[in-house]
Amino acid sequence: MDDRMLTRLLDASAPETAEGAERDEALEALLAEQAHPRGRRPRALTVTAITGVLVLGGATAAAAGPPLLTHLGWWAEASTVQETRDGTLCTQGFRVSATPERVTDPAALEIARDALVAIDLESLDLTETLRELEPELAGAEYVEGGQPWAPTTAFTDHFALFVALSSHIRDAVAAAGYDPDSVSLDGAAECDGPLTTPAGP
Amino acid sequence: MKADDLERLITATAGDVLRYFERRVTDRADAADCLSEVLLILWRDRDRVPNDAHEARLWMFGIARTILTATRRLSARRSAQVERLRVVLEAGAHPEAASSTDLALDVRAAIAELPAAQREVVQLHHWEGLPLVDIATITGVPASTVRSRYAAARTTLAAALSTHHIDT
Numbered sequence: 001m002d003d004r005m006l007t008r009l010l011d012a013s014a015p016e017t018a019e020g021a022e023r024d025e026a027l028e029a030l031l032a033e034q035a036h037p038r039g040r041r042p043r044a045l046t047v048t049a050i051t052g053v054l055v056l057g058g059a060t061a062a063a064a065g066p067p068l069l070t071h072l073g074w075w076a077e078a079s080t081v082q083e084t085r086d087g088t089l090c091t092q093g094f095r096v097s098a099t100p101e102r103v104t105d106p107a108a109l110e111i112a113r114d115a116l117v118a119i120d121l122e123s124l125d126l127t128e129t130l131r132e133l134e135p136e137l138a139g140a141e142y143v144e145g146g147q148p149w150a151p152t153t154a155f156t157d158h159f160a161l162f163v164a165l166s167s168h169i170r171d172a173v174a175a176a177g178y179d180p181d182s183v184s185l186d187g188a189a190e191c192d193g194p195l196t197t198p199a200g201p
Numbered sequence: 202m203k204a205d206d207l208e209r210l211i212t213a214t215a216g217d218v219l220r221y222f223e224r225r226v227t228d229r230a231d232a233a234d235c236l237s238e239v240l241l242i243l244w245r246d247r248d249r250v251p252n253d254a255h256e257a258r259l260w261m262f263g264i265a266r267t268i269l270t271a272t273r274r275l276s277a278r279r280s281a282q283v284e285r286l287r288v289v290l291e292a293g294a295h296p297e298a299a300s301s302t303d304l305a306l307d308v309r310a311a312i313a314e315l316p317a318a319q320r321e322v323v324q325l326h327h328w329e330g331l332p333l334v335d336i337a338t339i340t341g342v343p344a345s346t347v348r349s350r351y352a353a354a355r356t357t358l359a360a361a362l363s364t365h366h367i368d369t
Contacts, residue, residue, distance in 0.1 A: 018293025
């Protein structure tokens with residue numbers, strides 16, 4: 001068999017893919033859905049931008065793992081809609097992922113994901129977490145873009161759920177003999193009220 | 202990479218990456234989930250995406266390759282648009298025997314018999330249309346190694362398919 005014929009055979013062997021307008025439209029819709037929000041959700045909690053100045057106690061920060069993330073580039077593996085103590089309605093989503101820059105055993109990720117999916121977010125008792133977290137949040141200093149701000153009750157409640165969930169997942173991973181730091185929890189909240197208020201002088 | 206540039210990259214490359222997954226996953230609908238994973242990684246790690254458009258495209262394929270080989274389970278919870286694309290892909294799926302010629306199936310079977318490293322080079326080159334030098338970038342293997350793998354694969358395939366011909 002000569003080279004040209006072989007090349008043609010190989011080129012023609014590609015499995016067919018779904019093509020057509022319906023596919024293109026569905027793909028476009030997916031890209032739009034997962035595109036960077038950039039202001040489309042003005043009330044969404046975006047703690048990514050403020051992690052540099054979010055001052056928390058070391059233990060809590062470690063338990064919380066990476067910062068909360070709100071962007072539309074991922075879908076939640078567990079979610080809940082809850083009314084916070086100040087009457088704000090928040091949709092909260094979470095997912096687990098491998099911690100960047102660390103070696104993550106796929107089995108550890110599976111355990112973390114199973115722990116996340118199995119837990120009942122609505123009935124998780126946050127009393128203890130809030131008792132520890134509220135003084136830390138109250139004593140922290142927050143500045144973004146030169147503007148000081150303070151967390152609202154909705155922020156605190158979401159953060160408490162995140163911390164409690166993170167702790168639960170870390171315990172499950174550690175109990176199975178894996179490094180809990182190798183697995184990260186991402187969380188996001190979208191609320192019908194403000195998550196931060198202006199603060200300071 | 203800036204958000205606008207990343208959006209342009211995704212718009213230009215997402216279709217090709219989706220086809221890449223479609224040709225490799227067992228259940229074609231899963232290609233939608235795989236693409237969604239790529240998107241989330243791109244947005245999450247956009248600071249790590251190369252600024253050069255061509256390098257960024259290869260980086261995107263590299264992410265796709267990693268996702269394909271990862272053992273992680275696909276999420277049971279999907280966004281509405283991922284679900285929509287899954288339905289479209291599923292509807293567009295044809296049984297192999299009905300959608301491909303016997304010759305194509307034979308060639309695919311011969312490719313499947315190659316060692317994994319050679320098989321990947323052949324598939325990326327002939328199915329995705331990627332130059333060998335780009336395959337070297339995506340797979341993180343020296344270009345000389347990719348070339349030798351490709352040459353070895355062609356020798357094997359030529360022998361395996363020696364009884365076939367294309368009608369001209």
